[in-house]
Amino acid sequence: MDSEKERKREVIVDFDFGSDSGAVDLSGKVHQLPCAVKFDGPCSVSQYFKPKSTGIEVDGLSVQNAYFRGRKLQGATISLPEGYYGYVIGRKSLRKRKASEESQDSSSWQVKAKFENITYWNHDTLPTQDDTFQRSFHWLTVAQALHKPVTAEDLADASTALKNMS
Amino acid sequence: MSSQDPLPKWASKPCVMGIDEAGRGPVLGPMVYGCLYCTRSYLKELSSLNFADSKTLKEEKREELFEGLKANESIGWAVDVIDPRELSSKMLNKVKINLNEISHDSAMGLVTKVLGMGVLLTEVYVDTVGDPEKYRIKLSEKFPNVKFVVSKKADSLYPVVSGASIVAKVTRDRVLRDWALEETAENMHRNFGSGYPGDPTTKCWLEDHKHSVFGFPSLVRFSWGTCTSYFKDIVEVSWESDKVDEDGATGGSGKKQLRLSNVGITTSKRKSEEIESNAKGRCKFFQARKLEQLTHF
Numbered sequence: 001m002d003s004e005k006e007r008k009r010e011v012i013v014d015f016d017f018g019s020d021s022g023a024v025d026l027s028g029k030v031h032q033l034p035c036a037v038k039f040d041g042p043c044s045v046s047q048y049f050k051p052k053s054t055g056i057e058v059d060g061l062s063v064q065n066a067y068f069r070g071r072k073l074q075g076a077t078i079s080l081p082e083g084y085y086g087y088v089i090g091r092k093s094l095r096k097r098k099a100s101e102e103s104q105d106s107s108s109w110q111v112k113a114k115f116e117n118i119t120y121w122n123h124d125t126l127p128t129q130d131d132t133f134q135r136s137f138h139w140l141t142v143a144q145a146l147h148k149p150v151t152a153e154d155l156a157d158a159s160t161a162l163k164n165m166s
Numbered sequence: 167m168s169s170q171d172p173l174p175k176w177a178s179k180p181c182v183m184g185i186d187e188a189g190r191g192p193v194l195g196p197m198v199y200g201c202l203y204c205t206r207s208y209l210k211e212l213s214s215l216n217f218a219d220s221k222t223l224k225e226e227k228r229e230e231l232f233e234g235l236k237a238n239e240s241i242g243w244a245v246d247v248i249d250p251r252e253l254s255s256k257m258l259n260k261v262k263i264n265l266n267e268i269s270h271d272s273a274m275g276l277v278t279k280v281l282g283m284g285v286l287l288t289e290v291y292v293d294t295v296g297d298p299e300k301y302r303i304k305l306s307e308k309f310p311n312v313k314f315v316v317s318k319k320a321d322s323l324y325p326v327v328s329g330a331s332i333v334a335k336v337t338r339d340r341v342l343r344d345w346a347l348e349e350t351a352e353n354m355h356r357n358f359g360s361g362y363p364g365d366p367t368t369k370c371w372l373e374d375h376k377h378s379v380f381g382f383p384s385l386v387r388f389s390w391g392t393c394t395s396y397f398k399d400i401v402e403v404s405w406e407s408d409k410v411d412e413d414g415a416t417g418g419s420g421k422k423q424l425r426l427s428n429v430g431i432t433t434s435k436r437k438s439e440e441i442e443s444n445a446k447g448r449c450k451f452f453q454a455r456k457l458e459q460l461t462h463f
Contacts, residue, residue: 011462039379039401047351048380069381069403070254070388123407124259136455 013089013109023087024113028077030086032120032133033068051075051119059129066121075121081140088113173284174242179205180288183280184326185273187293188220188334190265192361193368193390195342197253199246199272200334202326203285208240209325217328219321220335232336235329243330244279245337246272250387257389260407269295270304277309289313291327293320349383358385363392372396 016023031049051066054074061076080086092108120133128134183203190197204212215235220228235241248268256263273292281287290309294301294316302316320327342361347354354375359367375383376396386393448458 034407035403035405037379037401037403043379044351044377048349048377048383050348067251067255067384069258070251070384070386071258071405072251072255123405124255132454132456136457138455139452139457142451 011107011109013111014092015087015111023111026086026088026113026115027117028115028119030115030118031075032118034073034121034123035068035071056126058126061127061129063126064119068121072124073121074124074126075119076127077117077119078134079117080115081137084140086115086118087111088115174239176205176208176240177242177283177285179207179286181285182206182209182289182291182326183277183285183287184291184320184324184328184330185276185293186220186321186327186331186334187269187272187295188331188338189342189361190269190295191363192387193363193372193392194250194358194361194386195345196250196338197248197269197272198334198338198341199248199269199276200243200330200332200337201245201276201280202235202241202243202329202333203280203287204241204326206288211240212329213325215325215329217325217332219319219328220331222322223332225339228332228336228339231329231332235332241329242280242285243333244276245333246275247337247341248272251384254384254386254388257387266296270301274305274308277305277312281309281312287312289315291315291317291320291324293327293331294318345385347383347385349380351377351383354383363390376400 049066049068051064054063054065056063061078064075064077066073066075088111089109090112092110120127120131122131181203182205183201185199185201188198188200189195215231215238217231217235223231235243253265253268256268257265273295277287277290287309288311290305290312292301292305292314298316298318302314305314305316306312315324317323321331322328342358345356345358347356355371357367358371359365359369361368363369372382372386372392373396375386378399379401381388381397381400382393452458
């Protein structure tokens with residue numbers, strides 16, 4: 001594998017925000033499992049995977065139950081933070097071109113589906129706000145603070161704060 | 167699912183109870199624990215009711231005896247139906263619970279339930295699961311006021327246990343017969359057979375209902391070794407909890423292997439997986455939240 005080249009190659013993801021490009025809405029159908037299923041492809045999920053509400057509430061999360069491969073999963077559906085969407089992207093389908101050009105397009109991706117909530121599952125433990133998956137959203141707050149443009153008022157506030165400290 | 171809702175008058179007299187199980191061996195369906203109790207003075211009459219080990223009786227005979235004991239006002243009974251999903255998930259938990267423990271818990275649950283109803287249990291006969299003496303001590307410690315007799319083949323030795331075996335077996339058969347399959351795939355059928363791994367009908371059913379991603383419908387006990395013989399072409403699934411197990415078990419040598427594989431000794435597919443879980447060089451904030459920056463994919 002020529003991994004060096006692979007790394008340098010640019011990746012283009014076409015989110016196509018403007019138009020309603022027919023991306024499927026998967027809200028309520030996206031699940032994060034505590035296991036790796038080594039399979040990619042369509043599968044009759046809704047016929048086999050049957051989440052049920054338990055009526056139990058923990059940390060403000062309504063707990064659901066499901067079974068997968070004989071294991072008990074306990075999970076909760078959480079909305080993605082305001083202003084964020086989840087996207088399923090796939091390689092851009094190629095218009096019929098010469099075979100030699102195919103490789104160039106392998107780094108072009110487009111949105112196939114989007115979602116506004118996700119159900120994450122723990123193996124055999126109740127979902128809580130302390131779950132890694134919940135905590136991963138902390139990054140959004142940190143990122144916002146890091147990337148927010150600094151205004152003149154911010155600078156003034158900061159220098160007053162510094163003065164008060166000394 | 168139990169008998170007499172109003173407590174019978176005789177319950178305040180010293181009572182004897184038998185406990186037995188049905189459906190321990192099958193690869194599918196529930197495991198059922200059943201108990202049957204009566205006064206000590208009724209035991210003689212109970213012996214004349216021709217209860218025998220349920221395995222030696224034909225189905226119609228078992229059904230007939232069950233209907234008989236239900237109608238008999240001198241007899242009380244109760245069951246605990248353990249769902250196959252519960253069996254599989256307990257045995258595949260992060261902290262695994264083996265079948266013997268599940269069985270012991272169910273039997274003790276029945277004793278607790280009957281005592282809680284106000285029945286004066288003085289003696290309880292139990293068909294053993296595991297070592298009889300250890301089991302007897304466990305039961306006696308939990309219920310110091312009850313005398314326990316734990317033995318092999320209790321179901322053919324003591325009529326109260328034979329009666330319990332009929333209660334358990336008939337209940338298991340009925341629950342399986344009326345089982346509402348949770349899955350809604352097409353072409354599913356209900357010819358489960360007995361559920362025993364060697365039963366040709368059961369083998370057929372398993373063959374007809376295996377699924378490359380989901381394995382089997384949840385009627386099947388995934389924790390049974392028999393399942394693996396149907397899973398030759400099954401999609402591999404690896405669990406976070408199992409990984410922790412392996413790492414814990416191998417200790418230092420496991421870490422060494424991990425490092426070697428990162429140098430590129432294993433296949434590229436495995437390599438990427440391990441780097442992913444390793445989070446080497448990533449800031450703690452991201453490590454703790456399992457976040458990784460992807461610059462190429």
